[in-house]
Amino acid sequence: MKLERLLSIIIILLNRRKVQAKDLAEQFEVSIRTIYRDIDSINAAGIPIVTYQGTNGGIGLSEGYRLDRNLLTNDELATIVTALRSISTSYGKEQNQRLVEKINSVVLPAHEEEFQHKTNRVLIDYSPWEGIERLRPKLQLLDEAIDSSILVYFTYSNAEGEVSQRIVEPHMLMLKGRQWYLQAYCLEKKEFRLFKLKRMKGLEVDRERNFIRRDPATQKHVEGKRKFKPSDVPEVVFQFQDEARHLAEEWFGIEELLPVEDGSWLVKKAYPENEWLYSFILSLGHHVEVLEPQHLREIIASRAEKIAIIYKNDKAT
Template sequence: MRASRLLSILILLQMRGRLSAETLAQEFEVSVRTIYRDIDQLSAAGVPVYAERGRAGGFALLDGYRTRLTGFTPAEADALLLAGVGGAASDLGIGAEAAAAQLKLLASLPPDSGASAQRVASRFHLDPINWYSRAESIDILPALATAVWTEKRIRIRYESWTDLVTRDVDPLGLVLKAGIWYLVAAVKRQPRTYRVSNIRALDVLGGQGKRPARFDLARFWTTWAKDFEARLLKERAVVKLSPAGLRGLRGVNEAAAEVARDSGQPCKPDGWIKADIPIESIGHATGQMLRLGADVEVLKPPALREAIAREAQKVASIYQ
């Protein structure tokens, strides 16, 4: 385990340049003291790693040093072709380049590893698009990806829920979530998220974009997504669910279904459960609960019960 971590530290320093002990400790989920011991071990092994003190200090490799310890293990080669997302390279305008790079990478693997990786790719396929959905066709995406890669400041005309606005932003990264592309960009050094399909116009400005120090796209997205879900499902409802209702709830509100499954209490009729679940709003939850039919009964809030009763009466009047 430690040998693997030492190699990973070496490769990270080669890829990212100077890194602090705190950053490395967070990366590998170990203590700062452990990182210092690892750095001492690398130095003792002849790796030219040095430390710089100060606020912007950290560990770095001597200029020009590169390790050749980058061979793939058989398991890593098997996982190689599972790391890509189907269609993403084509969306970004680099489909041909990605295919060429994949061939070159396979050619560089040990003799048996390339065939193994190709065998895995022929048996597993990743489709990130939801059922009954289609991938968004976004003509602006290749130009946006270029701006992200070259760190060019851009001006976007963006259609939000409430208005059409123009903003100058520093692009930080692109995220593909369930077949939908999102741009993460900084406004006055504060990262924000924009759905790419809502960008109506894009202009590349003359200046270089400003990237917040030590910004981590994956870490930002994970935190932002959890916060977004929490803000979205900010209201509550008390419901009774049949077994079929609980299964159906998964299709309309996965978070609510998870809460109901974990905290629901048995109630009458037999086999039903009672649970306090998160909902987005009265209007949104009305449509969701109606989809479950007689397999759900809303107990609270009264406004949701009344909204469901009104809609049910409208539906019944059509078929009378």
């Protein structure tokens, strides 16, 4: 990701007088144009970088400039390392590991043992239980498209099963609820949208068509929230039998459970009513019952009956 690459470039320039832009591009597997955009970002952050012309030219820090080592404390460096290791559980890139090694190298030997202890106290594992390997090629392709500001084409199936062809300007990869999304400006809808990577097919990039990144303030769909009418978000009352209390605790949290005299537990939660809600309720199994609203009870009962009919049919040959 861009942040890790920028930090890596800064550390490289601190340790080397000059470096070629093409060498940085090869090291980070991006275009030379992307490297120069990164240099502009670093300059804008107040770290002066100059370009030396000629045979022995290259990119380097302004003469006499030094980054104060106290700018980042060991605790802050440890936080960066922890974040990089956590990101790598789902978004593994060689650059992440190289940056971790470079940060480790600037820690004084006297503090090394304490620093390693701090970086190994917490690991946030973002990886799903399965399926990440199939997503890695998409992540890599989209990461390249975002870095190079090139258009992306794909076939998309939305939550309602509608299939469409999309051409988008990719802006950001987002991990939300253990699912990867692409935040992009859709040329057809003329607005920012979130696209779940698992619903993309035939993903391609157009290296001949570049776009100018849009103002982040226009990215209205950054959180992926849809607007629902109050009538479309009913309060659902679940009743869990005592033997299924662990399911209620796992999905809703202990604080949300309300005890009932017969030993069961109630949970009240407002949800947008859609296919996801129906599937979620059915996935909870026979130890939970929807008490309200009545129309939702009827929908779940109807679907459960259809499932029962399927499994009652003897298809053995």
